[in-house]
Amino acid sequence: MLKKGSKLYSILTGTCPKCHNESMYKERNPYKLNATLKMNETCSHCGTRYKIEPSFFYGAMYVSYGVGIAFAVAAFIITRYFIGADSLLVSFFAIMGTLIGFMPVIMRLSRNIWINLFMSYDKNLDTK
Known part of the structure; x- marks a missing residue:
């Protein structure tokens, strides 16, 4: 399912959207909060620039809203139907807790989705 060359691979692993050979982030662990969003300028393998234009990743804020909603709905369903909590306060x-705990992951996923909307995998770059 997660084959190199698919957008899903790049989104979930945070690798270069063009060659899928290198992480876009300086620190692979999103929970190192001082470096969560620090990105390399370019891919050292294929030379792809990650910031296409100034303020490029501001658009990822819109994506992060949708990703956050998905995490919130998942938390509600798990709490309500799998754990069996009847109280809306417990679900709240x-x-x-889910949104706060997964905030670094949500921010990175949003950036990964955003950049993959504008760039696609190039199998010719993989053989460089």
Whole structure:
């Protein structure tokens, strides 16, 4: 399912959207909060520039809203139907805990989705 060359591979692994050979981020662990969004300027393998234009990743804020909603809905369903909590207050705290706990992951996923909307895998770059 996660084959090199698919957009899903680049989105979930945070690799270069053109060659899928190198992480876009300086630190692979999103929970190192001082470096969560620090990115390399270019891919050292294929030379792709990640910031296509100034403020390019501001668009990822719109994506992050949708990703956050997906995480919140998942937390609600798990709390309500799998754990069996009948209280909306318990569901609310589960949603808030999920959104706070996964905030670095949501921010990175949003950036990965955003850049993959504008760039595609080039199999010719993989053989460089």
